[in-house]
Amino acid sequence: MKMIVQRVRSASVAIDHKTISEIKKGYLLLVGIGVGDTTDDVQRLVSMVMKIRIFPDAEGKMQHSIAEVGGEILVVSQFTLLANFAKGNRPSFHDAAKPEAAQPLFEALVEGLRAQLGSKISTGVFGADMQVSLCNDGPVTIILE
Numbered sequence: 001m002k003m004i005v006q007r008v009r010s011a012s013v014a015i016d017h018k019t020i021s022e023i024k025k026g027y028l029l030l031v032g033i034g035v036g037d038t039t040d041d042v043q044r045l046v047s048m049v050m051k052i053r054i055f056p057d058a059e060g061k062m063q064h065s066i067a068e069v070g071g072e073i074l075v076v077s078q079f080t081l082l083a084n085f086a087k088g089n090r091p092s093f094h095d096a097a098k099p100e101a102a103q104p105l106f107e108a109l110v111e112g113l114r115a116q117l118g119s120k121i122s123t124g125v126f127g128a129d130m131q132v133s134l135c136n137d138g139p140v141t142i143i144l145e
Helices: 039-051 099-120
Strands: 002-015 018-023 026-032 062-064 072-077 121-123 131-144
Touching: 002 039, 002 072, 018 072, 018 121, 026 099, 026 131, 039 099, 039 131, 072 099, 099 121
Parallel strands: 026 072, 072 121
Antiparallel strands: 002 018, 002 026, 002 131
8 A cells, every 4th residue: 555645735636627525734645555455554554644743833843743733634546656667668557456455445544534533534536537636735745655
């Protein structure tokens, strides 16, 4: 499982030019689920997301977690994070889990985050062609695996 965590001032997801989800201050999580990923991987990432401290204190040091700042989270599935270019210039996605295996893990991730932050969790639509907009704050971008 691979996750990109972007600290944002705002983020949104649109489908067919219609905004379906949006958040203000918080995280945009781009999530790629791989072959062999498990619910244990999901729980480990939920814990990491909730514990990382990448929001600044009054002195500008990264000291605060998402819960401490009252932030929101927008979670978007993105199998392209698992692109493999070992055989040339065209990506292979053989390392990405098939939708029937990935979707339940994606939903478990969202539910795990909701259990921690309540209604401050929004999502894209699993498997849809989405347009994601964001205002990266910092910029701060972290890769979790």
